[in-house]
Structures are given as structure tokens and as C-alpha cells.
Amino acid sequence: MLIGAVDVGSARARAGLFTLDGRLVARASRGFATIPGPDQQAMYHFAEIWQAVADALTEARHQAGVPPAQIGALAFDATCSLVVDAPGFSPDVIAWHDHRAVAEAAELSRIPHEVVVRAGGSVSPEMQTPKLMWLKRNRPGIWATLNGVRDLCDHLTFRATGIEARSLCAAVAKWAWLPDRGGWQQDLLERAGVADFPRPGPVLSPGSRIGPLSPQGAAELRLKQETLVATGLIDAFAGALGAAPGMPALIAGTSNCVIAAGIGPRTSLWGPYPGAILPDESVTEGGQSATGALLERLRALYHEPTDHDVILARIASAPEPAADLHVLPDIKGNRTPFADPLLRAVIQGLTLERSPEALDALYWRAAVGIALGTRQVIAHMGLIPQALAMAGGQARSPLLRQLYADAIGAEIHWQPEDAVLRGTAILAAAPLSGGVLAARDCFARPIEVTKPDPAACIRRERDWRIFLRMQEQRAEIAAM
Structure with missing residues (x-):
């Protein structure tokens, strides 16, 4: 028997x-399109x-040479994008990095509530409650x-099983739960005007048994x-x-997230989130939006198509370039430490x-700025x-792992066989292995x-x- 894990990224x-x-x-991947829109909108088609x-x-199954009956368990991880299941709403997935709800997030942040405290005192437009507020106000028919x-x-x-159930991880990190x-924070949802959205089914700890595939899910997933x-x-x-x-x-992918246990509430940090990963453990997240996305944007500037591995190999084989070029990488706002979705990147020394x-x-100096x-x-x-x-896509590069080690001044420990998929496979195996901790071992x-x-x-200390200093100068200019 094999365990299946699916990771849906950006x-x-x-x-x-x-x-x-x-x-x-075995491991395989397939791409899907992002549909851009006005006002920093970004969406997907769930069908795609x-x-x-x-x-x-x-x-992946063909690579492994196994029939469908050999896949005994399955789990999914995904970006915190919002799926809107309603007739006529298309594209039907609001991407995690969609910032249409900046005003709603600011409004929510002014409400004195524990949910806001655990959002670092400033609710991000990347969370789900402000997106719900935007949806109700702007698309009341939907x-x-x-x-x-x-x-x-x-x-x-849900698509795989037909069973309504929510992950505690997503609920506590991105929703008013x-x-x-006591679970759903009805008072906050009422003040936000979105207490009437449908939310049937239980909220389950990661790695809990939901059920078997539905006939439709089994047919579609083969x-x-x-x-x-x-x-x-x-x-x-x-x-x-x-x-x-x-x-x-x-976790260094399209965005960068640092996740650690044992940290209390603090401005510009998300959490602590009890049970978000493991039972009896609270974790806190600090992060940067659109880090890998910045490197992807720069890759697109090359005259000839090239990939990140080729770029990084060239950089690694030559003396370190452009000591006089400096980048603040906030192309889509700053989560930590400023909690400002309107901050933007700065490049000093561009020719x-x-x-x-x-x-x-x-490209290299942007990577330095990200690190x-x-x-x-x-x-x-703290x-x-x-x-x-x-973990994440950036972790696959030895050059970037070395950059993070040098910039942070700490050893970088990397699990070469894809930590994100491995984490999701641990969840899939948990009901068969005596729980998440046993499966992790x-x-x-x-x-x-x-x-x-x-x-x-x-x-890196000079950088x-x-x-x-560049952050100070950016703030001084904004004040003018």
C-alpha cells in the first residue's frame, strides 16, 4: 500500500x-493558470x-507502476485561497494573495477582539473574513x-469525498474560529456582517479520518x-x-513563512494557533508576501526563456555580483514586521x-533582500x-540555502525529499499509523x-x- 499526498501551491x-x-x-506536478483582475485581484478556476x-x-501512480487499488490513503494541503461555491461566480477561487479586501481588513482590525489580537493586531487581506466581507458587500447576489x-x-x-469537514489548521489561521x-466567533462575524455564511460539518484536527472517496471523487482522481x-x-x-x-x-516558496512554537501574541505576527499542526502545541507565523513570486517576476525579464536552476547555477559559478545594488523585496506589501499591505519594493542602484x-x-540581489x-x-x-x-521551492537550491544560512547566522536543515509533500503524507498516514506524531516518526x-x-x-552584515537604512528612508519618503 502507498500513501498519497497532494500539495496545491500558487x-x-x-x-x-x-x-x-x-x-x-514517485512525484509529479501539473500547472494551472492565475487569472489577474483589477485592484490587486487574483483568481483561479477550481476545475482547472x-x-x-x-x-x-x-x-505519480504511473511512475510508481501501481494500480489505483494500491493507494490506501490521501491528504491535501493547499494555499489559503478561498473557494466560492455559488452559481455564476467565476473564476470561483479567490487566490490567497488577492488583496481586494484591503479596506475590509482595515475595518476588521479596528474591532477589539481576540481574533484580531491573534492576527497580530492588523488583519491581513489575505485572510478569509475580510474576503467574505468584500464578497457580501460587492456581490450580494452571489x-x-x-x-x-x-x-x-x-x-x-470535499470534492474528493462529498463530506463537509474543515481543517482546524485553516479554520484557526484564516477564519474567525x-x-x-468555543470555535466560531459569532460576535465578530455578526459585527463584520457575515455571520450567515454556510459552514456545515465539523472542524477536525489535521490528520483526522474524514472518510473514503466518493464515487465521483474516485472516478475523477482515477x-x-x-x-x-x-x-x-x-x-x-x-x-x-x-x-x-x-x-x-x-517555508520559502511563493511567499516566505517562519513557523515556530511557544510564541505569545505579538504585533505583526499571526497566532498563536492552538492545534494548527500538532495536538497540544500552539504555533505562530511570521512572513513575507510574494518572495518567490518576486524571483519569478525577475526570471520573466530575461530575453531568452530560462529557469531558476540555470540562473542560480550561473550566479554560483562566478564572483558574487553587484555589491552596490540593493533591494527591498516588498512587491506586495509587508506582513512582518510592518503589517502593511500597501508597502512596495525599492531598488537602489538599478541601471x-x-x-x-x-x-x-x-536576481541575486533580490534574493539577498528576501533573505x-x-x-x-x-x-x-524574538x-x-x-x-x-x-522547506519549499527555494530550499531546493544549495546556493539559496547557503544565502539564508549566511544572512540569518544559523544552520539550515533541509529534508531533501520534499518536506511539504512529506508533511501532507504524514497526515494521510496518521489514521493508519496511530496518529500524526507516530506517523511523523x-x-x-x-x-x-x-x-x-x-x-x-x-x-551580509553590511547588506x-x-x-x-533603506527601510528608514522609505518611511521618511512616505511621510512626505
Whole structure:
């Protein structure tokens, strides 16, 4: 029997198959389109996401050479995008990074409530309650015909099983739901004017048994109905579960998230969230929006099509470029430490040069700015880590792992066999293995350690001082 895991990120669905003792057997991915809109809107078609999921699972199964009956359990992780299940609403998924609800988020932030406290005192437009407020105010006809409105990871399990259930992870991190305060915060929802949205079904801890695939889900995923589906996670939290335990985790993908346990409420941090990953543990998240997305934007500037691995290989093979080029990477606002969705990036030292070497230099210095932003997030969280687990797309690059080690001054611990998919596979295996903790122990794998380089740390300290000064200058200009 094999365990299936599906990770739905910002642009791709990835599927992995694992043995019950945690060995990765096969992995495949399929892309899907982002539909941009006005006012910082971004959306997806769920049907396209679901097709990508089905195709990735089928390809992984073909790679492994196993029939559908061999997939005994399945779980999903996904970005915290919002699926609006209502006639006539298309595209029907509001992307996690959609910022249409900036005004609603600011309004919500002015309400004295524990949900706002655990949003760091400033609710992000990336959370679900402000998006619900926007939807009701701007699309009242859609609101009146809602069949459901779900986090993407929950809608994936609903489509697979036909059973209504929400992940505690998504509910506590992105919705007005507090497990230690009675669940749904009806008073806040009423003040926000959205208390009437449909929310049937229980809120389940990650790795809980939901049920088997429905006949429709089995047919669409090309699996057997007997496949058991377990409650999933938001993608960053899945990465934290699958990375090295016992230390803070950096999930560096389209955005960067630092997740750590044992941190109390603090401005510009999200949490603490009881039970969001493991029972009897509260985690807090600090983050940066659109970090990997910035590198992707810069990749698109090259005259000839190229991929990130080629760019990074060129940078690694030459002397470090452009010490006089500096980047504040906030292309879509700042989560931590400023909690300001309207902040924007700054580039100091840009020229008109468009050669591959010049673009490599800009790419590298943007990566340096991103790593320094992660250092700032960690400092704001009050952490002084000796080691940091790393997961996500950026973690696959040895050069970027070394950059983070040098910028943060901590060892980077990396689990090479895809920590995000591994975390989701742990959830799928949990009902069969005695729970999430037991499954995590079974799935543990050796890690690779990247230590800070003393000479590079000196260069990053200079960059750090400039980074902070540029933030001061940006604030001074904004005040003018």
C-alpha cells in the first residue's frame, strides 16, 4: 500500500506517493493558470486546479507502476485561497494573495477582539473574513446563493469525498474560529456582517479520518473508492510538519513563512494557533508576501526563456555580483514586521543594462533582500535560532540555502525529499499509523545541514545595515 499526498501551491499541483515507512516513491506536478483582475485581484478556476490534481496523481501512480487499488490513503494541503461555491461566480477561487479586501481588513482590525489580537493586531487581506466581507458587500447576489465557501484545502477534501469537514489548521489561521474560545466567533462575524455564511460539518484536527472517496471523487482522481481521505493543512504548515522537528521552520516558496512554537501574541505576527499542526502545541507565523513570486517576476525579464536552476547555477559559478545594488523585496506589501499591505519594493542602484549578467545580478540581489527580510521576521518573533528547518521551492537550491544560512547566522536543515509533500503524507498516514506524531516518526528522514560561511556573513552584515537604512528612508519618503 502507498500513501498519497497532494500539495496545491500558487501555480502548480504536486502529487507524491510514499510507502508507509516514509520512502518517497514517485512525484509529479501539473500547472494551472492565475487569472489577474483589477485592484490587486487574483483568481483561479477550481476545475482547472482539480484537473491538475488528478493528472499529477495519475502521473505519480504511473511512475510508481501501481494500480489505483494500491493507494490506501490521501491528504491535501493547499494555499489559503478561498473557494466560492455559488452559481455564476467565476473564476470561483479567490487566490490567497488577492488583496481586494484591503479596506475590509482595515475595518476588521479596528474591532477589539481576540481574533484580531491573534492576527497580530492588523488583519491581513489575505485572510478569509475580510474576503467574505468584500464578497457580501460587492456581490450580494452571489452571497444569497452560496452553496458553500471553503478554504482550498477543505474544498479539495470535499470534492474528493462529498463530506463537509474543515481543517482546524485553516479554520484557526484564516477564519474567525478559535478552538480555545468555543470555535466560531459569532460576535465578530455578526459585527463584520457575515455571520450567515454556510459552514456545515465539523472542524477536525489535521490528520483526522474524514472518510473514503466518493464515487465521483474516485472516478475523477482515477482511484478506488476505498482510498481513505484525512484532514489536510495549509501548505506552509504542511512544510513545517514535514521539515526537521524541534526547531523553527522556514517555508520559502511563493511567499516566505517562519513557523515556530511557544510564541505569545505579538504585533505583526499571526497566532498563536492552538492545534494548527500538532495536538497540544500552539504555533505562530511570521512572513513575507510574494518572495518567490518576486524571483519569478525577475526570471520573466530575461530575453531568452530560462529557469531558476540555470540562473542560480550561473550566479554560483562566478564572483558574487553587484555589491552596490540593493533591494527591498516588498512587491506586495509587508506582513512582518510592518503589517502593511500597501508597502512596495525599492531598488537602489538599478541601471539600464539588460544583459544576462545584469539580470543575474538583479536576481541575486533580490534574493539577498528576501533573505534579509527573513532575518527581520525571525528577529521580530524574538527567535535566536541556532538551526532553522527549511522547506519549499527555494530550499531546493544549495546556493539559496547557503544565502539564508549566511544572512540569518544559523544552520539550515533541509529534508531533501520534499518536506511539504512529506508533511501532507504524514497526515494521510496518521489514521493508519496511530496518529500524526507516530506517523511523523515513521516518515522521518536524514537531513542535510548548511552552515554559515564566516566570510559571507560579514558581507551580509553590511547588506543588513543598508537594508535597515533603506527601510528608514522609505518611511521618511512616505511621510512626505
